[in-house]
Amino acid sequence: MAAEEPDLEQLAAPRLRRLLDAARKPVDGASLAVFRMAFGLLMFFEAVVYLKKGYVRALYIEPKFHFTYLGFDWVRPWLGDGMTVHFVVMALAALLVAAGLFYRMAAVVLFLALSQVFLIDAAEYLNHLYLICLIAFLMIFLPAHRMWSIDALRRPSIASSTVSACWLWLMRIQVGVPYFFGGIAKLNADWLRGEPLGMWLAKRGDFPWIGPWLGEKWVAYFFSYSGLFLDLAFVPLLMWKRTRLPAYGLVLCFNAMNGWLFDIGVFPWMMAAASLLFFPPEWPRFGRKGKGREQVDGLAGASKPVLAGIAVYLALQVFLPFRHWLYPGDVAWTEEGHLYSWRMKLRDKQPENMAFRVRDVQGGHEWEIEPGDFLTARQKLRMPGQPDLIHQFAIHVAEEYRKEYGMEVAVTVDARVSLNGRPSAVLIDPKVDLAKEPRNLWHKSWITLAPGEPGR
Numbered sequence: 164m165a166a167e168e169p170d171l172e173q174l175a176a177p178r179l180r181r182l183l184d185a186a187r188k189p190v191d192g193a194s195l196a197v198f199r200m201a202f203g204l205l206m207f208f209e210a211v212v213y214l215k216k217g218y219v220r221a222l223y224i225e226p227k228f229h230f231t232y233l234g235f236d237w238v239r240p241w242l243g244d245g246m247t248v249h250f251v252v253m254a255l256a257a258l259l260v261a262a263g264l265f266y267r268m269a270a271v272v273l274f275l276a277l278s279q280v281f282l283i284d285a286a287e288y289l290n291h292l293y294l295i296c297l298i299a300f301l302m303i304f305l306p307a308h309r310m311w312s313i314d315a316l317r318r319p320s321i322a323s324s325t326v327s328a329c330w331l332w333l334m335r336i337q338v339g340v341p342y343f344f345g346g347i348a349k350l351n352a353d354w355l356r357g358e359p360l361g362m363w364l365a366k367r368g369d370f371p372w373i374g375p376w377l378g379e380k381w382v383a384y385f386f387s388y389s390g391l392f393l394d395l396a397f398v399p400l401l402m403w404k405r406t407r408l409p410a411y412g413l414v415l416c417f418n419a420m421n422g423w424l425f426d427i428g429v430f431p432w433m434m435a436a437a438s439l440l441f442f443p444p445e446w447p448r449f450g451r452k453g454k455g456r457e458q459v460d461g462l463a464g465a466s467k468p469v470l471a472g473i474a475v476y477l478a479l480q481v482f483l484p485f486r487h488w489l490y491p492g493d494v495a496w497t498e499e500g501h502l503y504s505w506r507m508k509l510r511d512k513q514p515e516n517m518a519f520r521v522r523d524v525q526g527g528h529e530w531e532i533e534p535g536d537f538l539t540a541r542q543k544l545r546m547p548g549q550p551d552l553i554h555q556f557a558i559h560v561a562e563e564y565r566k567e568y569g570m571e572v573a574v575t576v577d578a579r580v581s582l583n584g585r586p587s588a589v590l591i592d593p594k595v596d597l598a599k600e601p602r603n604l605w606h607k608s609w610i611t612l613a614p615g616e617p618g619r
Contacts, residue, residue, distance in 0.1 A: 185328060186327060186328060186329035186470055187327050187328070187329075188327070188328045189325035189326070189327065189328070190325060190326060190327075190328045190331055190444045191324065191325060191443075191444040191445035191448070192306070192307070192309055192310050192323065192324060192325055192326040192444070193310065193311070193324075193444060193445055193446070193447040193448050194331065194439065194440055194442065194443075194444045194445070194446055194447060195305060195306075195307040195326060195330065195331060195334070195440075195444075196263075196307055196308075196309075196310050196311040196312065196447070197311075197436075197439070197447045198307065198334070198436060198437065198439070198440060199260060199261065199263065199266075199302070199305075199307035199308065199312075200261045200262075200263075200311070201261075201433075201436035202260065202261070202298065202299075202302065202433065202436070202437075203257045203258060203259070203260035203261025203262070203273075204257070204258075204261045205257075205429045205432060205433050205436070206253070206254075206257035206260070206273060206277070206295070206299075206429075207254050207257035207258050207261065208429060209428055209429045210250045210251075210253045210254035210257060211254055212428070213250055214247065214250050214251070214254075219246050219247055219250050220246075220247075221539075221541070222283075222284065222287060222541075223240045223246040223280070223283055223284070224240065224244070224246050224247075225539065226284070226538070226539050226542060227537070228537060228538065228542075228559055229283055229284040229285075229286075230284055230285040230286045230542070230546075230552050230555050230556075231282075231284075231285055231555065232282055232285050232502075233551075233602055233603070233604065235282045238279060238282040238283060239283065240283050249276060249279070249280075250276075250280075252272065252276060253272075253273060253276035253277065253280075256269045256270075256272040256273040256276060257269075257273055260273055260302065262312065262313050263307075263308040263311065263312020263313050263314050263315065264312070264313040264314060265314070266307070266308035266312065266314050267303065267308075270299070270302045270303045271303055273299050273302070274296070274299040274300050274302070274303055277292075277295060277296050277299050278296050278299075278300075280292075281293065281295075281296050284542075285551070285552065285555075286541075286542050286545040286546065286549075286552060287545075288502060289427070290341065290505055290506075290507050291427055291428070291430035291433075293502075293503060294337075294341055294430075295430075295433070297337060298334075298337065298433075298437075301333060301334065301337060304330075305326075305330050305333075305334070306323070306326050306327075306330060307326075308321075309321055309322055309323040309326065310322065310323060310324055329469075329470065329473065331440065331444055333473055333477075334437075334440050335440050335441060336477060336480075337480070338434070338437040338438065338440060338441075339397075339398040340480050340484075340505065341434075341505045341507075342394050342395075342397045342398055343394070343395065343398060344484040344504065344505040345394045345505045345506075345507050346391055346392075346393075346394030346395035347395075347484070348484070348504065348505060348506045348507070348509060349387075349390065349391040349394065349509065350391070351495070351509070353495070353509070353510075353582075353583040354387055354391065354509060355387070355388075357380065357383035357384045357387045358383070358511075358583040358584050359508070359509070359510060359511035359583045359584070360383055360386050360387050360390075360508065361380065361383030361384075361387075361584075362511055362583075362584055363424075363508075363511070364377040364378065364382060364383055364386065364424075365377060365378040365383075367424060390417075393413060393417055396410075397410065397413070397414060397417075397438070398441070400413075401414070401438060401441035401442075402441055407441070407442065411438060411439075411442075414434070414435060414438045415435055418430075418431035418432070418434050418435050419431060425508075483503045483504055484503075484504040484505055484506075485504075486500045486504070487499060487500025487501065487504065488500075490606050491606060491612075492610070492612055494506070495509055495510040495582060495583070496510075496582055496590075496610075496612075497550065497607075497610045498548075498549055498550055498551060499550075499606060499607070499610070510548075510582060510583060511582070511583055511584070512547065512548025512549075512580050512581065512582055513548075513580065513581045513587075514547035514548065514578065514579070514580050514581075515579040515580065515581060515587040516577055516578065516579040516587075517534075517546075517547045517576070517577075517578050517579075518531055518576065518577040518578075519531065519532050519534060519556070519557070519560065519574060519575075519576050520532075520574070520575050520576070520577070521560060521564065521572045521573070521574055522572060522573045522574075522575070523570060523571075523572055524571040524572060524573055525570075525571065532560065534546065534556065537556070537559065537560065537563070538556070547578065547580060548580050548582075548590070550590065550591060550607060550610045551602075553576055553578065553590075553591060553597070554597050554600060554602065554607070555602070557574035557575075557576065557597035557598050558574075558597070558598050558602075560572070560574050560598070561573075561574050561598035572598070573596040573598060573599070574596060574597050574598040575593055575594065575595065575596060575597065576591050576593065576597060577589075577591075577593045578590040578591045578593075588611070589611050590610065590611060591609060591610065591611065592608075592609040592610075592611060595609040597609065
């Protein structure tokens, strides 16, 4: 008689129960409360800097055209001085989040405000802005206002010294994702030969103290390999008690150096604050457990749906960094699968030639246009080397000629680009009318292969 097959559902049930029990387990909420304060204050400071230094006007008010993200073409800046008001509201919402006053509403406003700023212009894409939006999204659901907040003082019924462990682990994973996938992405030939970091460091010879050495090749190798190691090692080292303190010292040094060498705003300080989430959750109490009121934070009543939502969210965070494998060619060259993938500081593209040619479809007359007539100097600087932005610009030019002159035109581009110091090569097929090519998620056949790839 054949043996009965094991019931997989019965075998999985104990594991699922253990997972649910671990997710419901109450842990000290002090570290999440401190992170709430730090995140809110940093977002307030960032909004004030954008207002004070004129970035709001330069990036969101003055440009006549904005590059968009696929699927988010409808996101536009407010008219007139609306973006100035937008940043004022964002700063106020950030302060409310930090104080824990009207927390849920303030968190929603902050997330929406940050997301609109992020989505307005794809030419301004930065991984750290993307991470800030993700954290702001998670803050909506986090019970980070149940202690050390004005809400907890106003409404004692919500006050609690604990939160469910799943919220702390969700934040730890979210913070760890950029470190880990940033390290994985550095396992490529260019980074291992010290580029593009070597080229960037060589331009920083005016830096105090270390400037004269930044042009040395060994310095480029040191920064490249140490950055690779630290990205991959940060999370394990922060999780292990014996290495946690020295690892956090490295986090501070690593992020301070990034902030010193590169203009990346509050990102280094946010990562320094977020890395404290890997410490025991009671660390703000100097290791002493809280003795305040404990209560269910809302997870137990709907644990399976909430955990399912968290699982889907985390699966998406794992898929996005690897989706470039679905496209042919080197992602650093084609940019297909580059966005949302934590591919930080990995490519430097210098245009040798970038010529846009417009041809009257009916008359056959052809002429060359100057991108600066349509774009700001910053947009013009960021467009070369990014096929999607070049494509969008070609479509925009065709639409402008159609609106202004009633003329149907074809737009082609001659673009030769050097990637990470390699010899320049043609990036875009110069025979293709980019204005007629659709924007979608599929591979763009008009992007050429990178130098050295088979079939080049």
